[in-house]
Amino acid sequence: MFRNKHRIHLKDKEQKVKADDFNFNKIERYFLKSSKENIHQVISDRTCHDLDLEDIFKFIDRTSSSIGQQYLYHLLRTLPSDKLRSEKTEALIAFFNSDNEFKKLVLDEVSKLDNNDAYYISSLFQGPHLQKPKWFWVIQTLSLISICTVLLSFVFQQVLILIIFLLPVNLGIHYWNKNNLYQYASSIPQLLVMNEIAEKMLKHKYLHDENVAKAVKELDTMSRSMSIFKIEAKLQSEAGLFVEYFIELIKALFLIEPVLLFKILPFLDSRRQHMADVFNFVGQIDAALSIHLLRDDLPYYCIPNIISNRKELNTTASYHPLIYNSVANDIDLNAKSALLTGSNMSGKTTFIRTIGINVIFGQAINTCFAREFSVSRMKVHSAIRISDDLLDNKSYYFEEVLTLKNLLQESQLTSENLFLLDELFKGTNTIERIAAGKAILSYLNKRNNIVIVSTHDLELAEFLKNTFDLYHFTEVIRDDKILFDYKIKPGNLTTTNAIRILSLNDYPREVVDEATLLADQIQRAKTDKYQN
Numbered sequence: 001m002f003r004n005k006h007r008i009h010l011k012d013k014e015q016k017v018k019a020d021d022f023n024f025n026k027i028e029r030y031f032l033k034s035s036k037e038n039i040h041q042v043i044s045d046r047t048c049h050d051l052d053l054e055d056i057f058k059f060i061d062r063t064s065s066s067i068g069q070q071y072l073y074h075l076l077r078t079l080p081s082d083k084l085r086s087e088k089t090e091a092l093i094a095f096f097n098s099d100n101e102f103k104k105l106v107l108d109e110v111s112k113l114d115n116n117d118a119y120y121i122s123s124l125f126q127g128p129h130l131q132k133p134k135w136f137w138v139i140q141t142l143s144l145i146s147i148c149t150v151l152l153s154f155v156f157q158q159v160l161i162l163i164i165f166l167l168p169v170n171l172g173i174h175y176w177n178k179n180n181l182y183q184y185a186s187s188i189p190q191l192l193v194m195n196e197i198a199e200k201m202l203k204h205k206y207l208h209d210e211n212v213a214k215a216v217k218e219l220d221t222m223s224r225s226m227s228i229f230k231i232e233a234k235l236q237s238e239a240g241l242f243v244e245y246f247i248e249l250i251k252a253l254f255l256i257e258p259v260l261l262f263k264i265l266p267f268l269d270s271r272r273q274h275m276a277d278v279f280n281f282v283g284q285i286d287a288a289l290s291i292h293l294l295r296d297d298l299p300y301y302c303i304p305n306i307i308s309n310r311k312e313l314n315t316t317a318s319y320h321p322l323i324y325n326s327v328a329n330d331i332d333l334n335a336k337s338a339l340l341t342g343s344n345m346s347g348k349t350t351f352i353r354t355i356g357i358n359v360i361f362g363q364a365i366n367t368c369f370a371r372e373f374s375v376s377r378m379k380v381h382s383a384i385r386i387s388d389d390l391l392d393n394k395s396y397y398f399e400e401v402l403t404l405k406n407l408l409q410e411s412q413l414t415s416e417n418l419f420l421l422d423e424l425f426k427g428t429n430t431i432e433r434i435a436a437g438k439a440i441l442s443y444l445n446k447r448n449n450i451v452i453v454s455t456h457d458l459e460l461a462e463f464l465k466n467t468f469d470l471y472h473f474t475e476v477i478r479d480d481k482i483l484f485d486y487k488i489k490p491g492n493l494t495t496t497n498a499i500r501i502l503s504l505n506d507y508p509r510e511v512v513d514e515a516t517l518l519a520d521q522i523q524r525a526k527t528d529k530y531q532n
Helices: 029-033 045-050 053-060 066-077 084-098 100-113 116-120 136-153 157-176 178-185 187-202 210-220 225-232 238-254 256-270 272-297 348-364 396-411 430-444 458-464 498-504 509-531
Strands: 039-042 078-080 305-307 312-318 329-334 337-341 372-376 379-383 417-422 450-455 468-472 475-478 481-484
Touching: 029 066, 039 379, 045 053, 045 348, 045 379, 053 066, 053 272, 053 348, 066 078, 066 100, 066 116, 066 272, 066 348, 078 084, 078 348, 084 100, 084 272, 100 187, 100 272, 116 187, 136 157, 136 238, 136 256, 157 178, 157 238, 157 256, 178 187, 178 256, 187 210, 187 272, 210 272, 238 256, 256 272, 312 348, 329 337, 329 348, 337 348, 337 430, 337 458, 348 372, 348 379, 348 417, 348 450, 379 396, 396 417, 396 430, 417 430, 430 450, 430 458, 458 468, 475 498, 481 498, 498 509
Parallel strands: 305 372, 337 450, 337 468, 379 417, 417 450
Antiparallel strands: 039 078, 312 329, 312 372, 475 481
């Protein structure tokens, strides 16, 4: 069973990255069913996979509660349409920076929701509730008869005989209802804890919110009714076991659990928005604290400059957060896109991912892994990891065709887009690959869209040099060793080392010589063709 055990604490800052297992089936529960109103973009599963966002989430997550973790994940997968969300986050971070006691208070409180069961709180306001059975009147009637029988027994002891007939029937109903009760036995106690935490934090001048205070008060009215769920806790001693059995017998005799459960459910159903308000209040605070702690742990970061209606992406010293001592790179795109050339392993795809990660994180949590970052409010789309779909009987090429078709459709919508592409149409012949690639990239590059694409086809750069800025990555062969500096450089790649690398890896001399001869012949033929 997944359970977080290594939360970040102020007194234990050396635990910078959690050592937990991350169960994303639970972490993403809130995100999947959350409202997407006023959201600029929901980051697709494809882009999430292409950019390794789940691995990056494991690195950035410094939350102290399960609902904070769910809320932070929701932030990462949803790009806001305005700056209101980031302003709220920055206001909270400013309070954390200015008041260490306030930070400790928040940490101590939200840590009480460091519980696997707290992942299910969101289901109370996002999912459907059990419907009362049509024969519920039978349960109410039997409960009333049981109560009357016990009361009358103090006057007429003979009526106790009726208990002999009532108890087996009531026990059957009681244990039938256990399955219903278990659906809420984990989430409702955590809801009560969450509400108590919110009530305490609302007393702080930094955090008071009238709407949340009203929601807390509404939820507080049902605390007594829901105390039945706390009784489910097991007692460890022999005396405790006896008390537990006695209480279970009383609950069964009077059908307390089914009566209270189906009394509570309409209450929960009518207060979904109140639960959502409290959940978001606590989750937002924990997520803001997590971002604050993350920034403290980074070598450097910046708050992005979000510009409007301009085809522009400028960054200084951007780095990939998951690469230790990552090489930082700059790029300056104004009214153009970028085409990257270079050999395998030289850093092209990592750089593309770095830009995509920073554009998403800059909008999602107002934090970029760079010294400077300026970009329009953009939707981010990618086609980096494309593979055969054997279950749907789709080849690599056909899968890529469908993916790129979706990107072409996105490019014509009103908002600006960032398209991240890695080596188009690897599965087809050179001539058609270059022709189709040029046509698609030109189409995606219209309006204020920005495309960042890598290619091995140096000819493609010739076709796109007027609308794309050209950059390249190179390796150096020194003392029969291949060295990469992973630095982006302006211009098209002018030298290649692929055949030389074959030689360094002890390929047969005959293979290397023939490859070199053919490469020279092909290059001369291309040069003659262009000159003529």
